[in-house]
Amino acid sequence: MSSQVRAPRAQPTGSATRQSPLEVEVVDLAGLGDGVARLPSGEAVLIPLAVPGDRVQISAPSRRQGVLRAQIVKLLTASPDRVSPPCPVADRCGGCGLQHVMPARQRRFRAGLAERALQPLTLAADADAALAGLGGGAPLAWRRRARLHLRRQGGQLRVGLMAARSAELVALERCPQLVAGLDAWLPRLRAFAAPFVEEGELLMTLGDGGALLALHVRLRSGAPAPSVAALEGFLAETPPDGGAPIVGLQVQAPGLALSVGAVRVALKDEGDATTEWAAAGGFCQASVEGNIAIRAAVRAGLRELVRRRGRPFALGLDLFSGSGNLTPLLLDVAGRVRSVELDIAAVERAEALHGAVLGAGRDAGQLELTQGDAESLPLPGGGDTLWLLDPGRQGAKGVCEQAAWRQPAGLVYVSCAPNTLRRDLQTLAAAGYRRVSASWVDTMPHTHHFEVVVAMIRADAAFDRS
Template sequence: MIEVRIESLAFGGDGVGRHRGQAVFIPLTAPGDLVHCRVTERRRRYLRGELVELLEAGEGRCRPRCPVFGRCGGCHWQHLDEQTQQHWKERLFSDILRRQLRRDALPLQPLLAARQAWNYRSRVQFKCHALKEGMAIGFFRRGSHFVEAVDHCAIAADAVNLVLPWLRDQLPQVPRPDRVPQVDVGCDDHDRLRLVVHDIAPAGAGAGPRLRTAAEDAGWALFSQSGRKQTLRQLVGPSELEILVDEPPLRLGYGPGGFAQVHLEQNRQLVAAALEMLRLQGDERVLDLFCGMGNLSLPLARRVARVDGVEAHAPSIEQARKNAAVNGIGNAAFFVADAARFLRQADTSYDLVVLDPPRGGARDVTRALLSHRPRRILYISCDPMTLARDLSPLLGQGYRLLSARAADLFPQTYHLESLSLLEAG
């Protein structure tokens, strides 16, 4: 057992202190805490520990809302008040960029803070485990695949939480509840619900037929999935959920297996911040890579000469084309393609390239951007480490960073989104 004063937070959520010159990483601690911890891992340069006793509470510590916080792996920072969370997200983003890019002076803007810090998640993956006494439905326990059952999720939207008692009642009645490992639940800006039941039971013993009538009675859309996205099967209800972005609102549908940000209100703020950052003139030709169903492509199309959207997931491109038509937007075209390959083969010069890649970043796209050399690049990232990795070659070969801003789309966790605007020198 060792005593540690927590000095800061690390990207990943752990509190960080020092013991005999070594950094100590301890989950569920707050800056200013004095704690007793048990060492769980010893490395040459650092230790990892688990909190045993809180001796003194740091200034930003608060009481978590969720009774299973600390066991459930979904949230990292419910023990920090909102102001402390926002401070550290802004600081971690700044520290990572400065350290990884080896630059002290960066044009960083204030954090785009979340207006809604609770009951915001519009999409949740409920993990399921069949027990003799019923179904355990909730989330994986921190660091394991043990299902921590929950009665209510403090960060899930109210509409999503409505599904939990329904699942506890219905799933034990299906032929093979032990073959239902997960149920995806999503809601939209109209509180309509869509469920995707992951069902790996043998043919004829699936949960879908048993749940179809109950879902229809509840007024919810229901799909089953037995493997990858290609196995999605519609059982009842409409396939699309609909979100609203921009002003006046664009109505954007997205199907099961498609992507939309989980914080719908913050997504609107993010799109608005991106448009403000770009200060568009109206004559630009824009390429939107990893465009999904048009979340940013279509607001951009309202303000520029032309937008080409590129996405490798074909159903998302079909949805983007439909969304453009529904909203009366005729200056946007969408293509199913690998982002880097499309950029390398493009015979059109673009004034602006927007990219919003998955967490792994876009290393190949960065190389293609150096060959294509658009005048401006807007990089939307959900991981500051891969963002810094991808920005580094651009900044080293003629681009300059005009602005960078972290955005809080995931309150109660350490995760953050960000916007970075670059211009060719």
Template sequence: MAQFYSAKRRVTTRQTITVTIDELDVFGQGVARHQGKALFVSGALPGEQAEVEIVEDKRQYARAKTRRLLNQSPERVTPLCPHFSVCGGCQQQHASQALQQRSKARWLAHLLSRETGREVPIDEVLSDGAWQYRRRARLGLNYQAKSRRLQMGFRQAASAELVDITQCPILKPELNALLMPLRACLSELRAVRRLGHVELVQADNGPLLVLRHLDALHAEDRQKLERFSHQHRVALFLAPDSETLEQVNGEMPFYQVDDLRLTFSPRDFIQVNEAVNQQMVAKALAWLDIQSDDRILDLFCGMGNFTLPLAKRAQNVVGVEGVTALVNKGAYNAGVNYLKNVAFFHANLEEDVTRQPWAAQGFTKVLLDPARAGAAGVMQHITKLAPHRVVYVSCNPTTLARDSQTLLAAGYQLERVAMLDMFPHTGHLESMVLFSKA
């Protein structure tokens, strides 16, 4: 009988080797060298020797997972979360906060130095506590028909499967305390099979929840949710679709920064780490060295997290944002805080902002806080405005390094760099940079 080759029959034996970890990358993976290339090892820390199994072998790098540690780093700590290593939310709870910060700062300096062609030191790290910092969370909901049980939690690492969590130590205590009673409440709803997700937010005036439901809610379900919200003093919002938001009870949320009150919609973006946000805003104000005659442009301004503190100090401020709802919220917040020297505008920041009527006055200083995609479309237009100082707040060091090239080529100097420890225990790396031009 003839036999034909089938790729499915091929059996590959994964290689097990012993390596010494040299450093930690930004995502919390140990980095070793093997056969002349980088080997990324999950679960291992610098200084540790480990028996590892290679799970992916590429031309430029390889990946492995730890089978056995032969020694332990003094900076290895016991994770507080029982779901760590399964839940995809955190990647570095096994490393001390100091090690996490040093590793992220080193990678940030390496990337900026490589892209700018000069050595770029990290001047400071803005940080706060490593636990109970997250004031916003979105949890998936999934009803398991076989077990008749509602899952509520975050996604597994590299998977669409939910991790059914009972606690989350990086959440604000008020939100963490809601997890178990909220699951119990949702499990009793008639609509338990048709729930999408739930969002929890800790505002300065208390917690709120947004429930995404896929079908219209029965009156009995609404009553149960309202009882829950009153019992736990939670503002309740219902979302029958991605565009609609029904405020059932409670006040609209707000938070404070620089002694200003910023009202926001439950779906609006706000900085997750309140303490680091306060430090970040204060640092941006100090770096810009605002004078009473300054005219400042705030790009990607959102609802005014930087714009309104700037307006307290400058002659006038213009905030520009691509989302109309945030522009309106920024203008509202300016009015609530009695700031009359600030204006908000909607604009496509991929287009030439220098042609906008509000740009005719000229600006002495610029702040920008773009999304992960960066600000490639607006960088050349910033140089046309020729501000004396530019502060760039970044949530993606790769696009920050790319966009910095435009300012450096236009004669700006990179003066200061701060790493923002906005998301301890995760692979997120945020930073801010000051550029100046004589």
């Protein structure tokens, strides 16, 4: 084992994980990043913190929900792809999961998951079979949006993330995934919240010009609630070294809602123009580089659909549209756009964004923003429509089932969850859709998360020459 590689901490051996003499070779990574080895019986066992190429001694495997798991008792031979994690709590914290794996091996793992998710969809005529990989250039300090947990333990307020598959808090002093502008504030935020917070969440978003923070908490019993003056005092503090200015701060607790400063902040991911308005706690892509890459992949997919068709679409649907991050890309390729988003606060931020976008030379009648459930609303389809869908991890089962009979000519699907993407692509493939381009985007280094952007056409659509 190389001297600069830190061995994973041996896990405590409880009754379910008694030490056993089992030695195994780790051969793969499973979907959530655990190592996979074969037992002498031939059964697969999942081993957290194991790397393909490791030889390890493991605890007696235990079965939960049909899956065999074991812990590393001793690292016998370290894989050449094993590295020392940059974070001191990486082997306990559930926020990352892959810091102990060489970044290039992590990328191969995520690319492999993306390839597998895309398998149900066959290629359209002349489509490029290559799966482009985008993003991932900054493996640390990329997270501009975060949700951390607060919990009082032993009389102290701790801030941290949950351990993997657990409700146990792993306390953090700093988090190397956070952009410096947010990370630098963690000790001071904990000190600010300590007098009045019993437990809850700390939401952080860094935008252009500063950070928004929100504490969604349960108050400590018997302690005075914070005042507006206290929040204003915190907002006025000189930032710590490397910290961004705080431009808005909210505290929400049962019976209490305080807000000082801004409630939304501009994201300017592609230059001077605002690409999105973000709120503390509202959705935006967690990394700037990741969002730029997703937008590039969506733009390329939409353009490829238009190129094949030879003219723009009459109508584009932006489903799961959030605060409108992708809507302008659709406005470039469709005469009219209708967006659908469930979260009313996100729709209001989209209105603020598109007021400006549409003011810049577009006709206001081109865009209709709808607050509603994309999974159950009747959606217009047919040969002159294009659907862009960007659901959360639950995927878009209802939308894809509708696509099968509403038959939009083209679809661009942005997915953050390979399992639901694969399920939905099975539906779309059976309905005759074929892949014209696909990329995967390395949005969240050191984790098993990534995005896939896939553009498709109906095999029998007029513009498909297959």
